[in-house]
Amino acid sequence: MNIKFLKKIWVINYILISFFIFGCKKNTNQIKKPEKIPSLEILYNSAFNLYEEGDWKSSIQLYQKVETRYSFSEWAPRATLMIIYMQYETSNYLNALENIEKFKKLYPTNKNVEYVDFIKGLIFYEQVNVVSKDQTYTQAALNQFRKVINDYPDTIYAIESKYKIDLLNEQLAGKEMYIARYYMRKSKWVSAIKRLNTVLAKYETTIYSEEALHR
Numbered sequence: 001m002n003i004k005f006l007k008k009i010w011v012i013n014y015i016l017i018s019f020f021i022f023g024c025k026k027n028t029n030q031i032k033k034p035e036k037i038p039s040l041e042i043l044y045n046s047a048f049n050l051y052e053e054g055d056w057k058s059s060i061q062l063y064q065k066v067e068t069r070y071s072f073s074e075w076a077p078r079a080t081l082m083i084i085y086m087q088y089e090t091s092n093y094l095n096a097l098e099n100i101e102k103f104k105k106l107y108p109t110n111k112n113v114e115y116v117d118f119i120k121g122l123i124f125y126e127q128v129n130v131v132s133k134d135q136t137y138t139q140a141a142l143n144q145f146r147k148v149i150n151d152y153p154d155t156i157y158a159i160e161s162k163y164k165i166d167l168l169n170e171q172l173a174g175k176e177m178y179i180a181r182y183y184m185r186k187s188k189w190v191s192a193i194k195r196l197n198t199v200l201a202k203y204e205t206t207i208y209s210e211e212a213l214h215r
Contacts, residue, residue, distance in 0.1 A: 040070045044079065056086045077107045084119060093123045114148070118157040121145045125164060131174040138175075142168045166205075173203035177211065184215070 038046070047062035059082070066079035080103045087096035100116045107113070124141035145161035145168070152158050180195035192215075199212035 037069055040066065040073055040075060043069070044075050047079070047082070051082065051086065056090060060086055077103065077110050077112070080106075081112055081115070084116060088119055088123060091126070093127065096123055114152040114155055114157055117144070117151065118148050118161065121148060121161065121164065125168070128168070128171060131171060131178045135172060135175050138168055138171050142172075169203050170206045170208075173199050173206040173208040176203070177208045180212070180215070 037043075043062060043066055047059050047066065050056070050059035050062065063079040063083050066073075067076050067083075070076055080099055084096050084099045084103065087093070087099065097120065100120050103110070103116050104113060121141050121144035124137045124144055127137040128141065129135065129137065142165060145164050148155075148161040149158045149165075176195045176199045180192045180199070183189070183192035183195065196212040196215055199206070199208050203209060
């Protein structure tokens with residue numbers, strides 16, 4: 001057999017073996033050891049300790065692990081509640097709303113559903129604009145607090161919702177008065193009177209009713 005041919009075969013085999021060995025090493029390096037799952041007690045307590053220390057970002061991450069790894073335990077909904085609370089307190093409203101909907105879907109009979117419904121109202125309430133701007137969040141908060149009062153009438157959340165509704169009505173009355181004053185400056189009296197009548201009809205208990213009647 002030709003020596004040159006044998007050398008070529010050897011070189012080819014050497015290259016193939018090298019590729020195989022390199023590939024095996026590479027794959028070995030890519031294989032990750034399974035993450036050790038702490039016990040539920042350790043995981044939850046660690047999350048709570050981080051919460052108390054003010055490291056809420058890390059706390060949320062651990063509570064999320066409680067949700068996924070111990071989803072059938074009684075501590076999973078508690079973890080979600082803690083996540084909702086921290087997201088609300090840090091103005092992470094979009095994620096808080098997503099977790100509220102998740103909580104209500106997964107745990108519809110949980111005793112804390114009334115709490116998450118109230119927090120949902122607070123999320124809208126915190127985003128209410130000044131009277132000169134759009135009042136979409138004002139109306140959303142109003143609707144949500146009415147739902148809380150209707151669904152949970154004998155709770156502390158219903159009492160607090162009534163107080164918030166009074167403030168929201170002041171806001172909406174202020175919006176109507178703001179528009180009425182604008183129409184008056186433009187001498188559009190019919191449009192102005194319609195707005196003033198709205199204040200008197202819908203928001204007669206607010207601070208704007210006297211001004212509306214006077215104008």
